[in-house]
Amino acid sequence: MGSGIALTAAQSGITAVQIDVSQPALDKAKASHAKSLARLVEKGKIQQADADAALSRLSYATSMGDAKASDWVVEAATENVELKKKIFKEMQATFRDDVVLATNTSSISITDLASAVGKDASRVIGMHFFNPVPIMKLVEVIKGLATSDETTARTIALATAMGKTAVPANDRAGFVSNRVLMPMINEAFYAWMEGVAEPKDIDQIMLLGCNFPMGPLRLADFIGLDVCHDIMMVLYRELGNPKFFPCPRLRQLVQAGRLGDKSGHGVFQYPAK
Numbered sequence: 001m002g003s004g005i006a007l008t009a010a011q012s013g014i015t016a017v018q019i020d021v022s023q024p025a026l027d028k029a030k031a032s033h034a035k036s037l038a039r040l041v042e043k044g045k046i047q048q049a050d051a052d053a054a055l056s057r058l059s060y061a062t063s064m065g066d067a068k069a070s071d072w073v074v075e076a077a078t079e080n081v082e083l084k085k086k087i088f089k090e091m092q093a094t095f096r097d098d099v100v101l102a103t104n105t106s107s108i109s110i111t112d113l114a115s116a117v118g119k120d121a122s123r124v125i126g127m128h129f130f131n132p133v134p135i136m137k138l139v140e141v142i143k144g145l146a147t148s149d150e151t152t153a154r155t156i157a158l159a160t161a162m163g164k165t166a167v168p169a170n171d172r173a174g175f176v177s178n179r180v181l182m183p184m185i186n187e188a189f190y191a192w193m194e195g196v197a198e199p200k201d202i203d204q205i206m207l208l209g210c211n212f213p214m215g216p217l218r219l220a221d222f223i224g225l226d227v228c229h230d231i232m233m234v235l236y237r238e239l240g241n242p243k244f245f246p247c248p249r250l251r252q253l254v255q256a257g258r259l260g261d262k263s264g265h266g267v268f269q270y271p272a273k
Ligand code: CAA
Pocket: 036, 043, 045, 105, 106, 129, 130, 131, 132, 133, 134, 135, 136, 178, 213, 214, 219, 223
């Protein structure tokens, strides 16, 4: 998602540095940025000059230090609390003390992540984007216990400048989006496991009957089955209700390495890219 956030920022006139420990991941992001912009030019949605300008605003780095003059930072690492806390400590040590430390977490407590930076917790906020970031209109904005009103106002202003609608939610596991979306996806796995219908029919029913843009099982593959599983585990642990425990069929696919689009096989199979 970091790649989509960086691209959206660059298209909105913001200079963005994408940071990743993996150089191959950065190479892939760079190629995908160029391809997305070229596609928009081909379709006549933007001018070549706009694409060139967006590309010139993007750069890539394997070290946070290379971006230390930044005015804003959005952490978008995998959903692992300890990893994210380590990154937050590094962000605190790297960036100026007026920089907002945002996280794109999809379910982890903002208050918990903010505890990693102690006195700077007032600058920590959830800035939850949705995939595909350039298309989806929402940024869910989540205040932690210590997040200041100034940090919140600045976050709403930045999301708006990126062409998004910022909507507030409180700091409970999964916030609103994943508190509602993930149990629905999990239930689709139960419907499949219990033989209520085949996956393609479950999706077709939700597509045609509920006007979903993609069925819940197709969406699970798109998000990543491991991500769906991890979010359900956060809901289960934090809200203490067994109804959030991931469906055995979902767990089994993750154990088998069937993670969805990114592995070429999840609920459905995908041609190699
Ligand atoms: N990047 C940029 N643009 C993209 C894109 C991408 N990855 N994927 C599709 N698009 C664009 C297409 O170019 C197309 O643009 P035009 O209309 O200008 O031609 C437009 O989106 C529609 O695409 P398609 O015609 O190919 O296909 P579609 O109509 O089925 O739309 C979709 C694709 C936008 C992904 C749509 O199926 C959809 O909205 N799906 C649901 C997505 C969703 O629910 N996302 C949230 C997931 S949850 C999450 O992200 C957060 C979390 O915490 C887990």
